[in-house]
Amino acid sequence: MSDANLTPKENYTPGNHPDLPPPPGTIGTIGWMRKNLFSTPLNTFLTLLGIATIWVTIPPIFNWAIFNSVWNVASRTECWDQMAYPNEGACWAFVQNRFLLLIYGFYPEPERWRVNLSFLMLILAAVPILFDQVPKRKWALVYSVAFPFIAGWLLVGGFGLNPVDSDKFGGVMLTIIIGVTGITFSLPLGVVLALGRTSNMPALRIVCVLFIEFIRGVPLIALLFIASTMLNYFLPPGSQFNLLMRVLIMVTLFAAAYNAEVVRGGLQGIPRGQFEAADAMGLKYWQAMRLIVLPQALKISIPGIVNNFIGLYKDTTLVLIIGMFDVLQIGRSSLADAEWSGLANEIYLFTALFFFACCFSMSRYSLYLEKKLHTGL
Amino acid sequence: MAENVSQDEGKTLSHLWRNKESRAVIIQIVTLVVILIFIGLILRNISINLKAIGKDFNFDFLFIPAGYDITFQPILDYSPEDNHLWAGVIGIVNTLLVAISGIILATILGFTLGVLRLSSNWLINKMSYVFLEFTRNVPLLLHILFVHAIITHTLPIPKNAISLNDTFFLTNRAIYLPEPIFESGFWLTAVAFFAAIVFIYYFKIWAKKTQDETGQIYPVFWISVAALFGAPIIIFLVSGSPLSWGIPVLKGFNFKGGLAIRPEFIALWLALSYYTATYIAEIVRGGILAISYGQTEAASALGLRKNRVLQLILIPQTLRIIIPPLTSQYLNLTKNSSLAIAIGYMDVVATIGGISLMQTGKEVETMLIVLLTYLFFSLLISAIMNFFNRKIRFKER
Numbered sequence: 001m002s003d004a005n006l007t008p009k010e011n012y013t014p015g016n017h018p019d020l021p022p023p024p025g026t027i028g029t030i031g032w033m034r035k036n037l038f039s040t041p042l043n044t045f046l047t048l049l050g051i052a053t054i055w056v057t058i059p060p061i062f063n064w065a066i067f068n069s070v071w072n073v074a075s076r077t078e079c080w081d082q083m084a085y086p087n088e089g090a091c092w093a094f095v096q097n098r099f100l101l102l103i104y105g106f107y108p109e110p111e112r113w114r115v116n117l118s119f120l121m122l123i124l125a126a127v128p129i130l131f132d133q134v135p136k137r138k139w140a141l142v143y144s145v146a147f148p149f150i151a152g153w154l155l156v157g158g159f160g161l162n163p164v165d166s167d168k169f170g171g172v173m174l175t176i177i178i179g180v181t182g183i184t185f186s187l188p189l190g191v192v193l194a195l196g197r198t199s200n201m202p203a204l205r206i207v208c209v210l211f212i213e214f215i216r217g218v219p220l221i222a223l224l225f226i227a228s229t230m231l232n233y234f235l236p237p238g239s240q241f242n243l244l245m246r247v248l249i250m251v252t253l254f255a256a257a258y259n260a261e262v263v264r265g266g267l268q269g270i271p272r273g274q275f276e277a278a279d280a281m282g283l284k285y286w287q288a289m290r291l292i293v294l295p296q297a298l299k300i301s302i303p304g305i306v307n308n309f310i311g312l313y314k315d316t317t318l319v320l321i322i323g324m325f326d327v328l329q330i331g332r333s334s335l336a337d338a339e340w341s342g343l344a345n346e347i348y349l350f351t352a353l354f355f356f357a358c359c360f361s362m363s364r365y366s367l368y369l370e371k372k373l374h375t376g377l
Numbered sequence: 378m379a380e381n382v383s384q385d386e387g388k389t390l391s392h393l394w395r396n397k398e399s400r401a402v403i404i405q406i407v408t409l410v411v412i413l414i415f416i417g418l419i420l421r422n423i424s425i426n427l428k429a430i431g432k433d434f435n436f437d438f439l440f441i442p443a444g445y446d447i448t449f450q451p452i453l454d455y456s457p458e459d460n461h462l463w464a465g466v467i468g469i470v471n472t473l474l475v476a477i478s479g480i481i482l483a484t485i486l487g488f489t490l491g492v493l494r495l496s497s498n499w500l501i502n503k504m505s506y507v508f509l510e511f512t513r514n515v516p517l518l519l520h521i522l523f524v525h526a527i528i529t530h531t532l533p534i535p536k537n538a539i540s541l542n543d544t545f546f547l548t549n550r551a552i553y554l555p556e557p558i559f560e561s562g563f564w565l566t567a568v569a570f571f572a573a574i575v576f577i578y579y580f581k582i583w584a585k586k587t588q589d590e591t592g593q594i595y596p597v598f599w600i601s602v603a604a605l606f607g608a609p610i611i612i613f614l615v616s617g618s619p620l621s622w623g624i625p626v627l628k629g630f631n632f633k634g635g636l637a638i639r640p641e642f643i644a645l646w647l648a649l650s651y652y653t654a655t656y657i658a659e660i661v662r663g664g665i666l667a668i669s670y671g672q673t674e675a676a677s678a679l680g681l682r683k684n685r686v687l688q689l690i691l692i693p694q695t696l697r698i699i700i701p702p703l704t705s706q707y708l709n710l711t712k713n714s715s716l717a718i719a720i721g722y723m724d725v726v727a728t729i730g731g732i733s734l735m736q737t738g739k740e741v742e743t744m745l746i747v748l749l750t751y752l753f754f755s756l757l758i759s760a761i762m763n764f765f766n767r768k769i770r771f772k773e774r
Contacts, residue, residue, distance in 0.1 A: 036497065036498065036499035036500075037498060037499060037500060039497065039498075043496075043497070043498045046496065046498050046500075046501045047498060047500050047501070050498075050500040050501050050504050051500070053504070054504070200401075201401050201404060201405045202405070203405035203406075203408060203409050204404070204405060204408055207408065207409075207412060214752070216755070217751060217752040217755035217756070218712070218747075218748050218751045218752060218755075219712035219713065219715040219726070219751060220712075221715040221716065221718065221726055222715065222726060222730065222744065222747050222748055222751060225726070225730055225734075225744060225747075226744050229734065229740040229744065230423075230740040230741055230744060232426070233422065233423045233426040233427065233740075233741070234419045234422055234423060235422060235426075236418075236422055237422065237425050237426055237429060310514070314514075314515070314516035314517065315516070316516075317516040317518045317519060318518060318716070320518070320719070321716075321718055321719055328516070328518065328519060328522070332522065342530070344522075344523075344526040344530065345526070348519060348522065348523045348526065351519055352515045352519055352523070355514065355515050355516055355519065356511060356514045356515055359513075359514035359515075360510065360514045363514070
């Protein structure tokens, strides 16, 4: 077929015309901006508003935190002497000055290697739990289970180590102790509570429901107040727990109730047939739970459990209200020091970054795990 | 095996244990007995311990004068001569005040952030992501302390107050607003307002019925707005504007008159709201994403206009998904309002569970009151939201 009158220069059979270049303005940077930033009048307005917000907030923050900041001085007045006007820049010397206190609290200086060692051991204990490609994982996990007890011995002392009073615990160390203990012990307890709540024995179910709903209905502060003021009344006359122990118990119970609800959600997400199939195989209750139901239920509840852990980790700051010196409280009480008073922004920002680093990495890990365990259901 | 140990008793026992039903009964009885013994031991310990230090269990302390000051009591009046019970009531009112205003602001902020997070605008999307992640991963207590520090450090002392139009004053002591003073005829306006609400309720029912029967659609929303605002305003003007404003004025070192809103309240309210809003935003985003685009397309194919699609198809389905998690966020906000004590806002934990406890030494009684208060509010919010949830639930035919 010859179509001389259609295209004067070249002849193409229908359907074989080479692709035309896309219209200018739909590709490249300009096209991207048109599509993502200025597609409608409303979007244009929002973009401009966003740029204005960034313009107003980001440069002053950078100037304050980095370019005008002062390090390596001994007091606030020296800090402010180096600036055009007070608080022109951040006085990071304050955080520098208090850094060891913020990390170790009042832990006696010659014994601080014990804190460092426990922290190293914590990382070693966390690795086999977090990642399953670890060689000899079974033995590593045995170590992980033993870790809380070894660390407890290292930190508190006794049996050959100098005993350290738990009042001396503070700072990041205390935050991590409360967080890790709560996380470690609340999950198994939460699973047991969830199994109790979904069991078909009414008495067990009612007990678990009452416990879970009571804990979830009251704020953690009230529970911590109970721990600090009246938990010792619960014990047989003459016996006493120290405050840290009481707080650890309360935090664990609190987190367990929330974990129980998440795990219950997971249990309810398992189809009835799985339970029936396990029964048909002749498995006993605990075998069925351990081999069939819980592996699946825990898998769907991982995001929720990690969210609870993040919440628990953030909630460790509440212990400052009952007079414990966690990292936030150390920072706050440093503000009362006349040498450094008025530098709230610096210390709060430092604490915020610490928590952000911990919690953000936990949430990223949860996303990684979710992707890894996703089996296309 | 039990059979090998003893012949007769062992056999019946092991039979009981092997039978599913009887085993369940045994386990339950044992659990209950263990738990009852445990509770009994605790109660016994409490009574022995209390007796040992010479305390008894009664609520008489509630009726002795509290003797401490409560700095923020906008609704009910309180003076240090009032008793502990009244101080507790003020605390509960303060808790409710910050919880309710927090829930309102958190909902508004949360829905806005959730929609912004879904925006096709790259910049806005990323900015809201950064804000959400940074806010969510920092403890609420730190937010509260930080906002409080900013308010008290950056705002000037009352003498150099920042004045807006000489009616609003920003100081580090408080933020002063004009106070509405209701005059004698104001009740007519209030009546008009409530009458408008009742009218809207019945008008909606009537409009729906008419639409079902005749297909006639009334602009329900605009008529409702007109009734809600129009009626009270007309009555207000007709009855001679019976409302005046008490303007705060600087006298000596502080302002007199007007409404004083303390920085503790503002810090707690703002921090609670934007912190909870980040969670609500995630819920809203999830709820919107969960509705398949086919719903929108099907609605458009039926010829519905864009706002009708939103109103009839999308919002009802989204609400159905987001109400249960939203409830738990509201509960969290209410419980988190107990952090007030860290910055000296006098809520129920700070009054009855804090100062009253310290003054009277009645740990068991005061903590019992605090726990019961929170349990009551938790159950109340759950009940309200469950009622709402039931109303909008998908009704299968």
